[in-house]
Amino acid sequence: MNQPPWSNSVLSDPLLDGFAALIYAQSGIRVSEHKRALLSNRLRRRLRATGEQDFSAYFQRLRSLPAHDPEWGHFLQEVSTHETYLFRDEAHWQWFGGVFAAEHSAAARRGRRTRQLRVWSAACSTGDEAYTIAACLAARLSDLDSWKLEILGTDLGAEAIAHAERGVFSARSMRMVPPVYRRRFFEENRREGTWTARPVLRRMTAFRRHNLMTPLGGSPFDVVFLKNVLIYFDSASKRVVLEHVAQMLTSGGYLVCGAAEGVFDLLSGFDRIQPWLYRKI
Ligand SMILES: C[S@@+](CC[C@H](N)C(=O)[O-])C[C@H]1O[C@@H](n2cnc3c(N)ncnc32)[C@H](O)[C@@H]1O
Incomplete structure (x- = not known):
């Protein structure tokens, strides 16, 4: 040919x-x-x-x-890096499941807060981060059905979002998922060697294309994950993205970044809790 x-x-x-x-x-x-x-x-x-x-x-x-x-969407899908996997960066998930979700669950049991949480996985690639958020909430919130949980995953890449909506992951993407979570929240497709997110996770998650250089709009979030994307941006673009993200956080809400993304000098109105964790004042 x-x-x-x-x-x-x-x-x-x-x-x-x-x-x-x-x-x-x-x-x-x-x-x-x-x-x-x-x-x-x-x-x-x-x-x-x-x-x-x-x-x-x-x-x-x-x-x-x-x-x-x-x-x-196809062009931008091709020109960006989509590397991701579930439970990437163990410390982030120990905090999110073991501290954030556990504390919210305890406060709700005592009637000190509503049973409602909104989390944004900004630049979610194929959705691995959003399903990890869903699995942590499903595992840690008591009386799960009584909660109103909304996890939004957004990305620039059209194919990445289509993949996220399917909720099917390779063994490689699943390699860091703790065995208990794997059995409880995913169904194995032995013939294909893949895993499909169960309905309990899918009910909480929604995905759509969005460019972080533009404002998202809508109701604010309790937590935003913005990981491994700003590394590809210069300071001017980082500032624009961080401004859009800060607008979408509730007061007291958390921003989770990659530790090496250089946001510290660009963020104002946030307390630094860890090199990768910020709280909006
Ligand atoms: C390396 S992945 C990170 C995935 C996930 N957050 C993680 O940490 O595993 C980077 C993603 O950022 C997306 N991206 C790059 N620029 C973007 C922009 N301006 N708006 C939205 N997404 C963008 C890419 O399409 C890609 O899927």
């Missing part, structure tokens, strides 16, 4: 700059020159899918599309 003319081509300097500018404007992600080969590989998949002649034609097409066109 004949190879298409672009099958081995890499982005020229002007096109690399052009795509990098588009990616930055659409997502806040900075693409460096070192990513030329990687970006070229990933864009070839979009050429294949769209039938465009070459990088230049695809670039012109993208530039002419309105922001809500589905191609943007």
